[in-house]
Amino acid sequence: MTISRADLPVVVDRRAAAPLAAQISAQVREAVTVGVLGLGERLPSTRDLADMLGVSRTVVTTAYTQLFAEGWLEGRHGSGTYVADVAPGLSPPPPASPPRPASPAPTASSATAPGDLIELRPGVPWAAGIEPAVWRRAWRSAGTRPPALWPDPYGLPELRAELAAYLRRSRGLLATPANILVTRGVAGGLALLAAALVRPGDTVGVEEPGYPAAREVLHRAGARVVPCRVDVHGIVPDELPRNLRLLYTTPAHQYPLGGRLPVARRHALIGWARATGAVVVEDDYDSEFRYDVGPLPALHSMDPDVIVYLGTASKVLAPGFGAGWLVADPHLVERLAQVRVGLGDRVPDPVQHALLTLLATGDLERHVRRMRLEYARRRAALVEALTSPCDVCAPSRLLGETAGMHVVLELPAARQADRLVAAAAERGVALWTLDRYFAGPPTVSGLILGYGAAPLSAVRRAAAELRALLTPVAYPGPA
Amino acid sequence: MTISRADLPVVVDRRAAAPLAAQISAQVREAVTVGVLGLGERLPSTRDLADMLGVSRTVVTTAYTQLFAEGWLEGRHGSGTYVADVAPGLSPPPPASPPRPASPAPTASSATAPGDLIELRPGVPWAAGIEPAVWRRAWRSAGTRPPALWPDPYGLPELRAELAAYLRRSRGLLATPANILVTRGVAGGLALLAAALVRPGDTVGVEEPGYPAAREVLHRAGARVVPCRVDVHGIVPDELPRNLRLLYTTPAHQYPLGGRLPVARRHALIGWARATGAVVVEDDYDSEFRYDVGPLPALHSMDPDVIVYLGTASKVLAPGFGAGWLVADPHLVERLAQVRVGLGDRVPDPVQHALLTLLATGDLERHVRRMRLEYARRRAALVEALTSPCDVCAPSRLLGETAGMHVVLELPAARQADRLVAAAAERGVALWTLDRYFAGPPTVSGLILGYGAAPLSAVRRAAAELRALLTPVAYPGPA
Numbered sequence: 001m002t003i004s005r006a007d008l009p010v011v012v013d014r015r016a017a018a019p020l021a022a023q024i025s026a027q028v029r030e031a032v033t034v035g036v037l038g039l040g041e042r043l044p045s046t047r048d049l050a051d052m053l054g055v056s057r058t059v060v061t062t063a064y065t066q067l068f069a070e071g072w073l074e075g076r077h078g079s080g081t082y083v084a085d086v087a088p089g090l091s092p093p094p095p096a097s098p099p100r101p102a103s104p105a106p107t108a109s110s111a112t113a114p115g116d117l118i119e120l121r122p123g124v125p126w127a128a129g130i131e132p133a134v135w136r137r138a139w140r141s142a143g144t145r146p147p148a149l150w151p152d153p154y155g156l157p158e159l160r161a162e163l164a165a166y167l168r169r170s171r172g173l174l175a176t177p178a179n180i181l182v183t184r185g186v187a188g189g190l191a192l193l194a195a196a197l198v199r200p201g202d203t204v205g206v207e208e209p210g211y212p213a214a215r216e217v218l219h220r221a222g223a224r225v226v227p228c229r230v231d232v233h234g235i236v237p238d239e240l241p242r243n244l245r246l247l248y249t250t251p252a253h254q255y256p257l258g259g260r261l262p263v264a265r266r267h268a269l270i271g272w273a274r275a276t277g278a279v280v281v282e283d284d285y286d287s288e289f290r291y292d293v294g295p296l297p298a299l300h301s302m303d304p305d306v307i308v309y310l311g312t313a314s315k316v317l318a319p320g321f322g323a324g325w326l327v328a329d330p331h332l333v334e335r336l337a338q339v340r341v342g343l344g345d346r347v348p349d350p351v352q353h354a355l356l357t358l359l360a361t362g363d364l365e366r367h368v369r370r371m372r373l374e375y376a377r378r379r380a381a382l383v384e385a386l387t388s389p390c391d392v393c394a395p396s397r398l399l400g401e402t403a404g405m406h407v408v409l410e411l412p413a414a415r416q417a418d419r420l421v422a423a424a425a426e427r428g429v430a431l432w433t434l435d436r437y438f439a440g441p442p443t444v445s446g447l448i449l450g451y452g453a454a455p456l457s458a459v460r461r462a463a464a465e466l467r468a469l470l471t472p473v474a475y476p477g478p479a
Numbered sequence: 480m481t482i483s484r485a486d487l488p489v490v491v492d493r494r495a496a497a498p499l500a501a502q503i504s505a506q507v508r509e510a511v512t513v514g515v516l517g518l519g520e521r522l523p524s525t526r527d528l529a530d531m532l533g534v535s536r537t538v539v540t541t542a543y544t545q546l547f548a549e550g551w552l553e554g555r556h557g558s559g560t561y562v563a564d565v566a567p568g569l570s571p572p573p574p575a576s577p578p579r580p581a582s583p584a585p586t587a588s589s590a591t592a593p594g595d596l597i598e599l600r601p602g603v604p605w606a607a608g609i610e611p612a613v614w615r616r617a618w619r620s621a622g623t624r625p626p627a628l629w630p631d632p633y634g635l636p637e638l639r640a641e642l643a644a645y646l647r648r649s650r651g652l653l654a655t656p657a658n659i660l661v662t663r664g665v666a667g668g669l670a671l672l673a674a675a676l677v678r679p680g681d682t683v684g685v686e687e688p689g690y691p692a693a694r695e696v697l698h699r700a701g702a703r704v705v706p707c708r709v710d711v712h713g714i715v716p717d718e719l720p721r722n723l724r725l726l727y728t729t730p731a732h733q734y735p736l737g738g739r740l741p742v743a744r745r746h747a748l749i750g751w752a753r754a755t756g757a758v759v760v761e762d763d764y765d766s767e768f769r770y771d772v773g774p775l776p777a778l779h780s781m782d783p784d785v786i787v788y789l790g791t792a793s794k795v796l797a798p799g800f801g802a803g804w805l806v807a808d809p810h811l812v813e814r815l816a817q818v819r820v821g822l823g824d825r826v827p828d829p830v831q832h833a834l835l836t837l838l839a840t841g842d843l844e845r846h847v848r849r850m851r852l853e854y855a856r857r858r859a860a861l862v863e864a865l866t867s868p869c870d871v872c873a874p875s876r877l878l879g880e881t882a883g884m885h886v887v888l889e890l891p892a893a894r895q896a897d898r899l900v901a902a903a904a905e906r907g908v909a910l911w912t913l914d915r916y917f918a919g920p921p922t923v924s925g926l927i928l929g930y931g932a933a934p935l936s937a938v939r940r941a942a943a944e945l946r947a948l949l950t951p952v953a954y955p956g957p958a
Binding site (some may be wrong): 124127135143151187188200212221223262317343347354447453 | 588595605606607609611614615616617618619621622623625626627628629663664665666667669674679691692695696699700701759767796797798800801802821822823824825826828829830833932
């Protein structure tokens with residue numbers, strides 16, 4: 001059935017704060033969610049909808065691209081756009097950008113001085129990219145606030161208010177200050193959740209492969225940690241056990257494989273949590289950085305009752321900043337604050353004041369925008385070098401390359417990944433394999449290439465080295 | 480047997496950095512430890528030793544007072560000074576200043592505005608006493624250091640060096656930077672120790688009464704926490720079970736009862752740890768503040784292999800500062816750093832830089848000296864008000880009043896403590912009873928009176944209120 005113009009429940013308001021494209025995409029999402037738009041229904045062409053709404057075609061294309069990337073729509077814009085299958089428990093829509101086979105061509109390798117390693121290990125942002133004046137201002141301001149007598153176990157009230165506004169602007173979260181707890185970061189937030197929700201012997205799930213510190217924090221809290229399989233799209237809800245007290249997951253950009261959890265799986269995940277009573281912990285560690293379309297709405301927005309949202313300043317500022325945030329039901333926030341008092345856990349007041357200044361001045365968001373451009377360039381350099389056509393290259397493919405600060409280069413054999421790490425180290429490039437992200441035997445082999453730490457020129461050099469190492473002449477493949 | 484002048488193995492060196500009194504007390508300690516001075520041996524009078532060494536009698540009196548307070552010597556200066564029984568496992572020497580019965584007289588009570596509570600809850604220092612210029616300088620300096628790419632899991636090397644020097648100066652610890660780990664504070668250090676040393680189901684000991692957060696951190700790490708009795712002198716080593724993996728203790732100033740662990744018990748504690756293989760965690764949280772004699776040497780100094788030392792900036796600066804230190808064998812420090820990486824635990828870089836500045840400039844030590852005088856005045860006001868002779872007052876006694884930032888007012892009945900807390904709240908004084916420090920049924924009843932948070936005038940007002948409440952006219956005793 002083709003939706004006629006009059007049937008599509010979309011209007012735009014030029015006086016509203018939200019961009020026109022965001023207004024359109026939000027209304028289409030809502031229409032699909034409540035069933036006004038059903039599976040397989042065809043949407044108007046971008047030209048027709050633009051005419052109907054009196055907006056430019058670019059606005060509609062932007063909205064459709066976003067919805068397409070999130071998995072709400074499928075098909076091609078040229079040959080018609082359709083509502084994708086987003087019912088819970090069914091198969092997910094195809095990913096927005098299917099992984100491409102990598103086949104790099106040989107290139108000259110340049111000698112790199114020892115001790116001058118190019119840092120491609122993941123997890124760290126470009127801390128050197130913070131403008132010194134911005135950094136100085138934040139800490140100078142922190143120094144003008146006298147230390148509190150009793151630290152507020154929820155975090156500074158002004159900071160919670162600023163974080164609520166920031167998360168509304170940047171992630172569309174409908175969070176009030178009462179929903180927010182200031183944490184020491186993702187690991188700190190997870191430790192509080194474990195202390196509040198997990199009893200010794202409880203079973204909890206962590207993505208496999210997944211973030212090792214999440215496993216470790218939950219294990220140290222006495223939980224039995226079971227690995228939960230992810231594929232290139234992210235966690236696989238149909239395979240989740242029914243006895244989990246808590247599931248740690250990274251739906252926006254699976255760590256490390258990079259999948260963006262499609263809408264159908266999001267529905268399935270929430271259905272699973274509702275049915276089993278598990279708490280889903282959504283680690284939104286690097287959603288600030290996406291290079292194809294805007295970030296997907298947080299899982300938390302779909303069901304704030306069962307999803308606890310974790311964010312951190314570690315990826316937008318520096319790992320040593322030492323602050324993050326947790327968004328949850330106010331009752332859970334209150335319980336976590338009590339647990340924190342009992343454990344003597346706190347975020348240093350000056351760190352909170354510095355973050356408050358960075359948010360209130362807009363410096364943090366300006367920095368994020370600058371970094372997004374910077375990382376986009378580095379990512380492009382890596383992707384270009386590792387996907388050039390080359391018939392004789394070892395088979396490999398790039399995963400998770402549309403977001404964050406790392407890509408994964410999947411390789412057919414673990415042996416090859418180990419040899420590449422050793423060879424890269426000889427050529428001055430510091431790398432990790434995927435192995436460290438598995439609790440059990442690795443089921444995917446490859447390299448994780450972080451581009452947060454090294455400047456563009458260094459990423460380019462490292463990419464050329466890797467490309468050279470991947471050619472059969474310089475480095476025979478295993479097959 | 481009387482030691483002749485020639486036999487006492489003490490010399491002084493006027494060119495040495497250590498004060499003359501400290502030189503003398505150190506050599507007497509050493510002589511007792513190695514057996515050159517035996518139990519019951521009499522020392523020269525202060526006048527004779529002063530003549531022999533060519534120093535003023537004040538110097539010798541200072542040295543003897545310190546040794547007397549630590550439990551090395553006993554008897555009275557006037558009637559002869561003797562080597563006390565410091566053999567491990569035997570009964571401890573009498574305390575330096577036996578608790579005095581308190582018997583306050585009635586006084587006028589003044590109305591206090593609601594919402595303007597005088598804060599006598601313990602555990603917080605006078606953060607408002609930090610000079611604003613000092614605080615500003617520390618954080619301004621932190622803002623000039625760019626954030627690190629990868630946080631050092633041991634802590635900043637320069638900070639570890641400064642801490643080693645500080646602990647040598649202030650506590651006589653023979654620590655090198657390799658012995659030091661920068662922590663988030665006492666609870667943070669204890670959490671790392673638990674993660675590294677304690678397996679789920681292991682038994683650990685915490686003083687009873689003791690620091691609730693220590694119990695909680697160890698419990699959350701999966702340990703079975705058993706209460707270990709303390710009396711007015713501190714932990715009772717003879718009663719310790721033999722199956723503890725770890726014991727948390729506060730020998731310098733037992734929290735909350737205030738005992739200073741005598742030398743004989745220190746020996747016994749170390750003997751117990753050596754015999755059982757337990758790790759003793761010495762929380763030296765407020766040893767910076769003593770009002771009778773200098774602080775006792777840290778337990779750690781007596782046997783660095785089995786004692787892990789914890790210190791914190793929470794009591795010398797502010798609870799929200801968020802940094803502390805741990806001193807241990809370098810191998811254990813290395814293991815803790817590895818555990819920390821796995822858990823994603825860290826101390827924010829700027830916090831470490833600020834502490835580094837406070838130490839390197841001498842600002843921290845100047846602040847400690849100022850606070851010591853300030854707290855001494857507040858302590859005197861409390862002690863004076865609560866120990867005035869009063870024949871008809873309810874029986875009570877002050878404990879632990881020679882150090883730290885709190886005293887304990889022991890009372891004959893828990894009911895009375897509860898009523899006093901309620902009555903004090905009505906008169907504008909915020910108080911806690913001792914109950915919260917017990918894991919099991921409380922065996923001591925009373926109030927804990929913290930004088931870190933409130934200025935001298937407020938402490939005076941609160942002391943007068945308490946004194947009034949303790950009189951049978953205003954508040955009939957239970958007997």
